[in-house]
Amino acid sequence: MTSQPPLVPPNLATRESAQPSAANTECVTEVDTEYLYHGGFRFALLRLKNEGNRPITLGPQSLSNFEAALRAIDPTNVDAVALTSSGSVFCAGADLKKMTESRVLEEAKDVARKGLTALGRLEELRIPTFAFINGAALGGGLELALHAQYRTASSTARAIGFPEVRLGLVPGWGGIPRTVRLLGPVVAARLVVTDSLAGKNLSVQAAAAMGLIDAVFPPNGFLTASLDYAAGILSASDSPSTAAGISQKPELSEEPWSPNLAEIRKKLDSRFHGAAPAPYRALELIAAAAAFPESSEPAAEIHAFGELLLSDEARASIYAFQLVQSLSKEPAGRPETGPRPVDSVGVIGAGLMASQLALVFAFHLRVPIRITDLSQERLDAAQKWIQGQVEKLLNRGRLNSTDAATICALVSGSTDKSILSDCDVVIEAVFEELDVKRGVLAEVEPLIRPDALLLTNTSSLSVEAMGNALKHPERLVGFHFFNPVAVLPLVEIIRAPSTDETTLATAFELAKRLRKTAVLVENTAGFVVNRILTRLFSEVLDLLDHGADPECVNYALDPLGLPMTPLQLLQFIGPAVQLHICEMMHQTYPERFLLSSSLKALVAARLPGYLTEEGTISPEAAAMLPASQTTDPEAVRSRILIGLAEEVSAMLGEGVVAGPEQVDLCMILGANYPFHTGGLTPLLDREVGTAFHPGLRTGLSAVPQLIGTQA
Known part of the structure; x- marks a missing residue:
């Protein structure tokens, strides 16, 4: 149910900005109602619209507008209600710049309640309802479409999907139970969890093939074709399986869905180690919807959404998403001077x-x-x-x-x-x-x-x-x-x-x-990504060289849910390449970047890294290390994070990049750090804070309060 989020570090937003920014105003979606006669039937066509080229989003006022438009319809005077939009996007989801104003649980839960209430008015009409999806339908936009009984889509609609879990949330406007009832729990888990975490959306053709969309029509004449389809449904002269352009809905198999969900959870554990709560909560809601398919009680959905909306992981994920969207389009420091042509x-x-x-x-x-x-x-x-x-x-x-x-x-x-x-x-x-x-x-x-x-x-x-x-x-x-x-x-x-x-x-x-x-x-040594990763390696390898337990050190960062353990990453980069970078960084910053005797020995022995193919410490690497001692993983994690906080603080002080948001963007796009870390600085702010390095807070506070920035 998500759309445009605010660009603001999560903990700074929740702990230092009690009052909403003046810029955090809603992008209000209006609803035009047109009554028309088509194919012998009376339609109330609700058209969502925004001024300019802004995508359709649903915040509190937009939902009120939508609910008022539905209340104004007399179901005795029309045969059906249809929804579409006037832009190139059907609906991009909920307006996160309003959602993230929530500061307490009841406010956060109220975001889900209001959406469920407004969208639920469609069913209260007790007449056939249709969604004519003329463009992308994401998050709350897809949930809106799922509240209609039938869905058509333009063949050029860009994307259909649920991005919520990647943003640290769950669909909160009925998306999970409706998808489970329509497609089954396993497919729902794929759409809501697996695809979301991968940043994937469905094509219109894929959505139709699985039964999420009932009919696909070309963009030229899309509205007329959709109305023809709706008239066919109303007259019962054609069925969804025989009308032109309509996809046959698949029969849901009696597959044992519980083991499938358990396997997905197992994969989540191996990837995130519990660090990102949203996918786990989504799986719980999917399992509940599958176990009680006729239940319409949304309490668990509302509560899960409310708790997640206030979580550090959701704030970090929202910040990361907006960071990628905004700075990808308008990179800091791009000159106004015109570029030269590049034709070879x-x-x-x-x-x-x-x-x-x-x-x-x-x-x-x-x-x-x-x-x-x-x-x-x-x-x-x-x-x-x-x-x-x-x-x-x-x-x-x-x-x-x-x-x-x-x-x-x-x-x-x-x-x-x-x-x-x-x-x-x-x-x-x-x-x-x-x-x-x-x-x-x-x-x-x-x-x-x-x-x-x-x-x-x-x-x-x-x-x-x-x-x-x-x-x-x-x-x-x-x-x-x-x-x-x-x-x-x-x-x-x-x-x-x-x-x-x-x-x-x-x-x-x-x-x-x-x-x-x-x-x-x-122009500084290591730039951003390699400088930060090399500082991480410096801390990790120094611990190994001084007798820390290698297994403990390698897995100490697992609770953060990073994409690889340090020694897996070193193996991917290659010991010789990393040693070369370590030596260069040591020459520039000898007091912070240490040279590892075991890494030198590893390269001299031409070993691929410290690990076996199974991910354990190899006997050859173990022989190059001192006898290991009992090691506290929390102490290891603390040391590494303090080192990274020190390095980020130094980089910001040197002006290596325009600000901490550039550091975060680099770690997300160059080191594949997950959204729930917010890149890096929100994670450091949360885990390290100002106790060790007051300068870090000074650097973080430089992030502009761009609440309301549209992606």
Whole structure:
């Protein structure tokens, strides 16, 4: 039942902002009622609308408007009621900027009560009701549609789903019991829990195939076709299974749903370890709805929603969602200067990272991509890898055969670096060594056009130092992708002192065209994500090197629900790569970034990490560590979090990014931190607070109070 949330750190919102912000006003949805005669039947057509291009949302006043429109209908004078909207969105859900004004449980529960009451007026009419879904129906918008007896949808409607659980909530306006009755508990769990946590929504076609939508029609003439369908239902001349464009509702099987829900809960435990309460509460409500399908008592649903709305996890999740929505569209620090055009790209290097970059550029830009490397064999391998990835996309339906052939044809390679001479942008992706990168850039500069941009994909090195050997360092900028490039949406744009505004503007525009979210970072060691993760590794490995129990240290952060344990993450990155970053960070900040003797030994022994394939400490790694001692996991967790709080405080003090919200955005999009952590700073604020590092609170308080910002 959720939509646009406020951009404000959760604990600061609940503990320091007792009064709602003046900007936290409702985006009021109006309801127009049109009476029309179609197919021999009288319809009351309710059309939801907002001023301008704002999406349809439902806050207190909007719900009152909707309820008043229903009360004004005399059911004896019409044969049916139909709902639709006047915009490109059917309904984006509840208005969270009003919901999050709740400060006590009864206020929070009242949000659910009011929605259930308003939407429930549809059933009180005791006549057939229809929802004509002309656009996205999310959260409370989907719940609104589910209160109607029949649902049609435009084939171009973008998304249908329940985002609540990802936002730390549960559907609170009847979505769970209605979905369980319609589709069964297992499918309901998929939609409400699994898909929500993955950030997935249903396509209209998928929704129709499972029986959530009764009929799908083209956008041209959608309203007329929907009214024709409704008239057919009313006349009983056609049934949902035979009318044109209508999907047959599936018969719900007698599958043992309880074990399926138990398996989902088991997966939640392995992922979140209980840290995110919303999916667990949703499963409880789904099980209750399945056990008592005829019950209409919403008390448990109301109570669960109210408690979750006031939880730290929900506030953090809402903040994280809004952060991604707002800063992805309007990144801080983007210059007003116009960007240069980019109609061709050169890639220096033919390793895996360079190959990924070439594919992403070709896929999104559809411009010629020139790859150069010292080895023809590596170039051939890169092109073969790219062709293989394109074939996978073709087989999955992500590309048609024409586009697949086009992308492959756009990528060419040569050991002769002169192929870069006509490129608008050249990005290097060679070995992460300063002298190597500096030498490559200096060698290439005379070969490219005077107005061509130079990008470096460095993950931690000084962009300024790389430009020392350039005649025109003003056209050099850091452009740090995250692995896997096609999946992780973050690009850290690193500005060196000499980087000019046009170069910076072009980098931002390029990130946008690549469908990446750009965060501007000043030229400091490790930038944001790698600096924070390396500080985490520094604390973890120092504990191991001083005899802390490895299993205890590795799992000490589990109660936070992070995506990987520290040693799993190190294994994913690779010990040699991480050692290189650790050494570089130690050179810059020796007092905070420690060098690990066991990590050095691990790299020297060419081991893949500290863990076995089963996730336990390997005998070889254990032999490199001192005898372990009894270790308190809470003390371990406290030490790591205090270290991270210290590092974030230092970064904010140095002005590495515009503010803490950029730190959080980087951790969400670059390190895959879950929404319930709010990125990082809300988690640190909650777990560490100001007792150890007063400067952290000072940094956090810099987050603007943008309640009411529309995504």
